[in-house]
Amino acid sequence: MHERFTTVALVAGVGCFALAWCLEAWLPLTHIGRIPVKTLEELAPEPTETFLELAELYPKSFKRAYGEPTADAFHDSLRHARDTYIAEGCWHCHSQFVRPVSNEDIRFGAVSTAAEYQNEMQLPQLLGTRRVGPDLSRSWNKHSTDWHVAHFFEPSWVVPTTVMPNYRWFFDENDEPNRTGIAMVTYVMWLGSWTEDWGDEIDEAGENDS
């Protein structure tokens, strides 16, 4: 009986899978699902300082890509950055998930909470499972705008021992950040800006060089 096709396909195939789904996905989802999911507009209504700063630093390229630094343009840039972050596989080298162990709260900043992820920027989620580079979910206050621009252009110019690849195609023919470049800098300097400032502690650990 238990060695027949129907039993195996239904009990082992469908049954065991369904049981696991209920215990390890549906049940936790009943808690997590209670937190409302925010759109980007609700999450970050106003452009960040970085976005405005980029409009001043690179007026020509900014105008071509986004026009005026309005809220709409800001949301457009963040969405584009999220898509680029996925397409370039940044998430295979960087996590967006600070654990409550191994001193990660001292190194990076506040420990991640479920509510932080209930928004469209985490659909699909970007927690990550591998760190070649540091966690980015608190990267908003780690470096300056200029640092990030230089870093995407050629990471080894600012961190000689880095193994991060360069992203020349984030820049236009004048080596100014293009639509993608502006978006990426805005994005990494937005991540975590909703948490409290941990800059001082990080300074003591010698991590903050901006």
Place this chain on the structure above:
Amino acid sequence: MSTVGASQKIVDYTVVRAHLTAGLFFFVVVLFTGLLYGLQLQQLYPFPGIEILSPGRLRMVHTNAAAYGFLVNLFAACLYWIIPRLTGSPTLSVTFGRVIFWAWQLIVLSAAVGILLGEAQAVEWGETPTWIDPVALFGAALLIINLTVPIARRRDRNMYVTLWYYSAGFVWLALVYAMGNFLPQYVLPGVGGAAVVGLYIHDLVGLFVTPMGWGLMYYMVPVILKKPIWSHTLSLVGFWGLAFFYPLQGIHHFLFSPIPMYAQYGAIISTIAIEIVVFTVIVNFFMTLRGSADMLRTNMSLRWFYAGMVMYFTTCFQCAFHTTLTFQKVIHFTDWVVAHAHLVMFGVFGFWLLGAVDYLWPRLAGNAWYSWRLRAWHFWGTVLGLVLMFGSLTIAGLVQGNLWAALAPWEQSLIGSTPFWTARTVSGVMIIGSQFLLFYNMWMTTRRPTLVEEPHAVLVDDAAPAPV
């Protein structure tokens, strides 16, 4: 297991050969993308600043080519070889099988091109662009139908162990693929999506690759040893244990995350529980080998299979420890996990499939292997390469995890990893070099009809040379 004449009529040798060749083609892709990405981590990447060859994109091609190009194709070759023999009836349709073959290659190639063009999807191991997901699911469904028909036709009779694994694996593949590629992408944001992605990563290995692998072992080992599996009861324990415990483990990829803690504990406990199940399967196979161990010297396929089983035991033993929260503090996010991934994907399933290639190729080509020595060099080169890779990355993981926890500057962890990353590149070159011995040997086998230097002339033993 059917008689020789009958199995020749019901097995489509062309489709077996096609899937086997395609699998090895993508294997080459896997090896070179892996090597290139490894070079990036040594600041030696040969194509910097070229958008479509960005290392981040190559990494996704590496893992997807491994899953859908290398493993799926070689498993398909084995399925087309084994299922008709075990059921006594052909697959649904020969033409259908060949059409699916080409459709699948097209899917995998367009996935790779899509990823290189910057259309990846943020689902680990499912980075295939979103527009390919439904097509891939459809393609997999066709393959499943073609192969399930001969199994389902014999609904009234008890099936052999291999077919338990295959039947359940087919159902799981469809469910897992649909769950992992659609829910976290469109419906479930945040940590809920992470729970499902965890299930997906884990189930793709545990509920597709693993059943296909064990199905293969339960067929190949008795055929080669010419005796039945030691204990039927242990086979049952192994199968139902896997079916019950494996799907529960997904969340162990996101421990210490904001996913509710009881779900994390559930995943940890079932991960530890499955080691007991794994142990029963390993005991079963090693007891089967008892009295015939000398064949490990004379039969190369068997050698690959049992080497893979040793690795399997190592991997699973490792799981029981590193799934605990104590280990997780240090090893999560590090190269320890990458070492583990290569040990299981390549050291276990890759080895079993290379063993299957070793078994199938002379039968498909209708010739004895060209050279035993090349086969032996291929085996030892690959084993040593993999062991070196596993060892160096495991240590690298401990170095990285401890430096991070000690709040050393990030660059320190990069500098500390350098020697191990260099060792990984060396091991990669060893592995690649060894595979070219295999390819050369295969090529010469098709070209040279004579038996050159096979000391133990037991090549084409249980099946007559195939019609070419």
